[in-house]
Amino acid sequence: MAPLIFALPENEDLSASLATALGGDPGEAEIRRFPDGESFVRVLSDVKDREVICACTLHRPDDKLLPLYFLARLLEELGAARVGLVAPYLAYMRQDRRFHPGEAVTSKLFAGLISDYFDWMVTVDPHLHRLSNLNAIYTIPAVSLHAAPLISDWIKANVDDPVLIGPDGESEQWVSQVAERAGAPFTVLQKLRRGDNDVEVSMPDVDAYRDCTPVLVDDIISTAHTMMETIAHLKALGLVEPVCIGVHAVFAGTAFADLRASGAGRIVTCNTIPHETNGVDVVPMVAERVRERLAD
DSSP: OOOEEEEOTTOHHHHHHHHHHHTOEEOOEEEEEOTTSOEEEEEOSOOTTOEEEEEOOOSSHHHHHHHHHHHHHHHHHTTOSEEEEEOSSOOSOSOOSOSSTTOOOHHHHHHHHHHHHOSEEEEESOOOSSOSSGGGTOSSOEEEEOOHHHHHHHHHHHOSSEEEEESSGGGHHHHHHHHHHHTOOEEEOEEEEEETTEEEEEOTTGGGGTTSEEEEEEEEESSOHHHHHHHHHHHHTTOOOOEEEEEEEOOOTTHHHHHHHTTOOOEEEETTSOOTTEEEOOHHHHHHHHHHHHHO
């Protein structure tokens, strides 16, 4: 039997694309807020003994968590066989340790909540910094997919003579992976610090790349400070305006406008978070893995 796919508010496009890719049925539900801000959830579809998927990318998670919890619990109460979560962007991954006494390790606490009311989860490029994988904190099958191959393919199809640029040595592994599949060269900026306020930034073999299009790639564009700093360095080195690519279009506050004003050329993101810059479609990749999950 085809899976039922329920969209949380603002996830209707994601849900519809998943339903098409999976041959699934759209789930009917009413999810809204009362005037006092409390959530109302009603499921209209017959979910008994059905495989059910909740589609909800988790940027701005504090607004979404209670409706998501109510829906998942209700689906279980109504007899769904299994309830899975497709969350292309997964929140609460940065605070993965207690940096100061008394701090909550929110990545672990959030993982506990999701694990309590879903049977499985599929996400894209979570911010795994000090964690080797999601299984370190999630107790359900949690699949982490990687957008790097899709970004490489987009670069090959849309950018003439690209050179991928990393802002520092820490970015080299990520940038090199994207560059290898794209068949493009890559380099990283090097910083020479002479004092607290005296830092020189250089790019090896800058003359070799003057006729190339710089491409900056990052997993999350939140404040965009790293990209804007890199653009300033590229300007100082005399390179043309770069293409800026991010997996997750968080764009906190005025970050998107600030990035455009800084001298970025085209700005492209994956559709893990709905945004006008979405140009790389992760849904077919996600649907393929969800199909495997449903077959288990």
